[in-house]
Amino acid sequence: MEKVPESVEQKGKLTLMLVLVTLISTFGSSFQYGYNVASINSPTPFMKEFYNQTYSSRTGQYASESILVMLWSFTVSVFPLGGFVGSLLVAPLVNCFGRKGTLLFNNVFSIIPAIMMGCSELAGSFEIIIVARFLIGICAGLSSNVVPMYLGEMSPKNLRGAIGVVPQLFITIGILMAQIFGIRNVLGNHKGWTVLLAVTGIPAVLQLIFLPFFPESPRYCLIQKGDEEKARKGLKRLRGCENVDVEIEEMRLEDHSEKAEGQLTVLNLCSFRPLRWQLISIIAMNMGQQLSGINAVYYYADSIYSSAGVEDSSVQYVTVGTGSVNVVMTMLAALIVDALGRRILLLTGFGICFIACAMLTMALKLQESISWMPYLSIACVVVFVIGHAIGPSPIPYVVTTEMFRQSSRPAAFMVAGSVHWLSNFTVGLIFPYLEKGLGPYSFIIFGVISLLTLIYIYFIVPETKNKTFLEVSQIMAKRNGLEACTDSKEIHSLNPGLPVVVEEAAINATTF
Numbered sequence: 001m002e003k004v005p006e007s008v009e010q011k012g013k014l015t016l017m018l019v020l021v022t023l024i025s026t027f028g029s030s031f032q033y034g035y036n037v038a039s040i041n042s043p044t045p046f047m048k049e050f051y052n053q054t055y056s057s058r059t060g061q062y063a064s065e066s067i068l069v070m071l072w073s074f075t076v077s078v079f080p081l082g083g084f085v086g087s088l089l090v091a092p093l094v095n096c097f098g099r100k101g102t103l104l105f106n107n108v109f110s111i112i113p114a115i116m117m118g119c120s121e122l123a124g125s126f127e128i129i130i131v132a133r134f135l136i137g138i139c140a141g142l143s144s145n146v147v148p149m150y151l152g153e154m155s156p157k158n159l160r161g162a163i164g165v166v167p168q169l170f171i172t173i174g175i176l177m178a179q180i181f182g183i184r185n186v187l188g189n190h191k192g193w194t195v196l197l198a199v200t201g202i203p204a205v206l207q208l209i210f211l212p213f214f215p216e217s218p219r220y221c222l223i224q225k226g227d228e229e230k231a232r233k234g235l236k237r238l239r240g241c242e243n244v245d246v247e248i249e250e251m252r253l254e255d256h257s258e259k260a261e262g263q264l265t266v267l268n269l270c271s272f273r274p275l276r277w278q279l280i281s282i283i284a285m286n287m288g289q290q291l292s293g294i295n296a297v298y299y300y301a302d303s304i305y306s307s308a309g310v311e312d313s314s315v316q317y318v319t320v321g322t323g324s325v326n327v328v329m330t331m332l333a334a335l336i337v338d339a340l341g342r343r344i345l346l347l348t349g350f351g352i353c354f355i356a357c358a359m360l361t362m363a364l365k366l367q368e369s370i371s372w373m374p375y376l377s378i379a380c381v382v383v384f385v386i387g388h389a390i391g392p393s394p395i396p397y398v399v400t401t402e403m404f405r406q407s408s409r410p411a412a413f414m415v416a417g418s419v420h421w422l423s424n425f426t427v428g429l430i431f432p433y434l435e436k437g438l439g440p441y442s443f444i445i446f447g448v449i450s451l452l453t454l455i456y457i458y459f460i461v462p463e464t465k466n467k468t469f470l471e472v473s474q475i476m477a478k479r480n481g482l483e484a485c486t487d488s489k490e491i492h493s494l495n496p497g498l499p500v501v502v503e504e505a506a507i508n509a510t511t512f
């Protein structure tokens, strides 16, 4: 039996190179996701007016309320739909162009729609906005998966959690920037809204200029491309030291064990027993993340703030305040995730969300009868956002990177991404009806989903902190009920033509 070399335990340093590549890829890619979730919020009245005017100049009559609502909700929800399509493209693109290559290619889906949205008013067409939001949804769907994969593969394992949270941090920064630019006397007005929408192209241009100077994921170079020279060079730059043998060795060990499996397709992944519980876990965490209603809470916040006596003109500043809390808490999560571990943040986060939902339901119910209840409602919303920011929002990406190895990671991200975006789309579509039908009780549903996810994580999801990718698959192998010999059979049944020697090496490498 082989052993993982002891010196793998050495601590990886946070080098300038690693910091810069993290900042550039997250600002250039993850930022777009957050920005486009929130940018459309504040200019809604002006954009609807534009839709109305355009419609009337074409047909000679003004758009009816129902046509306008339909066009508008389509404009909003076509974004997560694009995100879904983007996640389906993840696996083919990252394996073909590489991680960095995909991020560079992805700028097409950001710069072109930015120009389209900027010109939409001049061109007198709202269809352009709808198509552009679909395209930028593809950009968000790709970047929400590829950035964590790229950074997760490049980070030393003691920093993988902290760096893995940075994409989520830039999503929240994107949301906050859109909220700030969306203030009425900044860009959230008659003249400014096309600029507000088009600003999303700027980070993409910066990424296109600067990312080419940074290395491709060494893991991708070595394992997918078999290019050790390039992997070694990249790793030296990332670690800032000459001796990277230990890490190359660890990658090679992973590589050997993976040769047996080959690249898993999504179909293979779904029927592959050694990865069954990992797969169920990432599906559960992504559904829990989205179906716990974080986007719906943002949606509902305005009316809660209004009824709490905040004047309409100030609601936008309260919204910016909530956005800031979100950013600060996500930063905190990045700082503590490698010290405290993933499990505790997930459990605490979902727990807080459950309590906040329960309290919010009560507060909304009593809003009319008790005068100070609206303030409790505001507090509940803020607490919910805090709870979501420290665990449920950022951690599932980290765990998805850590639970799968090189051969299955692209397929896993494809599944996780699809679940994420479809759930996002569902909540966006269903919440208005839920709110109408259940009133204050709609939040009980979100609370229950948070609680169920918490219970699942408590019993099933292991701590992945400071473990090598191989060690994590070791832990999960027990849950999947697999011993070395069945493992071998499973692998063999997938790749019947495999030479026995390679397979033996694989078993040795995966089961110490």
Ligand SMILES: *[C@@H]1O[C@H](CO)[C@@H](O)[C@H](O)[C@H]1NC(C)=O
Pocket (backbone or CB within 6 Å): 052, 053, 062, 063, 064, 065, 068
């Ligand atoms: C469309 O614009 C006209 C004129 O400004 C207005 O009277 C009408 O209410 C608008 N339609 C909708 C559905 O808002």
